[in-house]
Amino acid sequence: MAEAGSWFLSCRNPLLQKSKGLIVIRAPVSSVLAECSDDRFEQPEPKSLAVDKRLNKKAGKKEHHLWKKRESAGSGQKAINLVRIVSGLPNEKEAVYGALDKWTAWETEFPLIAASKALRILRQRNQWLRIIRVSKWMLAKGQGLTMGTYDTLLLAFDMDGRVDEAESVWNTILHTHTRSVSKKLFSRMISLYDHHHMMEKIIEVFADMEEVGVKPDEDTVRRVAQAFQKLGQEDKKKMVLKKYQSKWKYTHFNGERVRVRTNDWDG
CATH class of the missing domain: 1.10.220 (Annexin V; domain 1)
Structure with missing residues (x-):
């Protein structure tokens, strides 16, 4: 009831008159309620909320501007x-x-x-x-x-037959980045040596790979195993395959992709 009384007191409708602390209604209650309801909801927005909204809009515009500036659209x-x-x-x-x-x-x-x-x-x-x-x-x-730039450069050296320059860049990468060299770069260098039939170099890169704890992918495992085989080191080939080769591989049979067990003796 107290809330209802304060609501009526706050209403500015001329159909209501206040006399000696009492509220006198000059029209049916339903029409007064309707007009007072409309009047009540037409109150101005608090100043603090309006200020907060303006600040939020400005902050949003500023953030959008910075994002566009930092993004190189061209x-x-x-x-x-x-x-x-x-x-x-x-x-x-x-x-x-x-x-x-x-x-x-x-x-x-x-x-x-x-x-x-x-x-x-x-x-x-x-x-x-x-x-x-x-x-x-x-x-x-x-x-x-970056590793991406180095990878592209090593590939270009490989395709252009510039092995000496590739080795120079590779040594710089190893000495500069040491234990942060990615698996992709190790694989790239092993692939380069494989293309140019440099089996001893493949083993050297693989040794560095193991030293820093980078696990080779399937393609690299295959190249390393073939390098050991061509060097006549069958025992080391078996060790590499046993340690790193996946037990399963996927192949296509009758138009479907199926999983089959890997043959550790596949070259």
């Missing part, structure tokens, strides 16, 4: 421009490096995202010489020191 077009530039140049180091320096001359920050995208495009097009030039230029600038 990196795709920059990457395409870079590919077009390097594809039209002779392979001389001075010509390529000069063009790349001009490409970044007006940038406030190194366009790393665009450069990484350009490397992916060049990789899809099998332009290994261009990849080598761009990657070396990035590394000389102290940029792109």
Whole structure:
């Protein structure tokens, strides 16, 4: 009842009159209630809530602006421009490096995202010489020191037959990153040596892999086992297969993918 009384007192309807602390109703109660209900819900919003809403809107706009600023929306077009530039140049180091320096001359920050995208495009097009030039230029600038860049560069060295340069980069990776070298890079280097029939080198990389505790994938296990076999070390081949080869593998039979037990003696 107290709440109802305060509600009536707060109502500004002219059909209500207050006299000596009493409320006098000059019209039917139903019409007064309806008009007072409308009047009650037309009260202005508290100032503090309005201020909070304005602050929230401003904060949202600011966060959106920062997100757009940090996201490099034009990196795709920059990457395409870079590919077009390097594809039209002779392979001389001075010509390529000069063009790349001009490409970044007006940038406030190194366009790393665009450069990484350009490397992916060049990789899809099998332009290994261009990849080598761009990657070396990035590394000389102290940029792109990532496992992805190293993997692309090692692949380019492999496809272009530049094993000595690949070994130089690989030794730098091992000495710089030591125990943070990824499984993918170990596999890449073992694959490179396998392509160029360097069995002893495969065993060396595999030894480094075991030393830092990186478990090889199935393809690497197969390459290492074949290397031991070609070197006439059958006992070590058996040890590698027993330790790392999966007991099961998947194959297709009558149009279906089925799991079969692995033969440890498969070469």
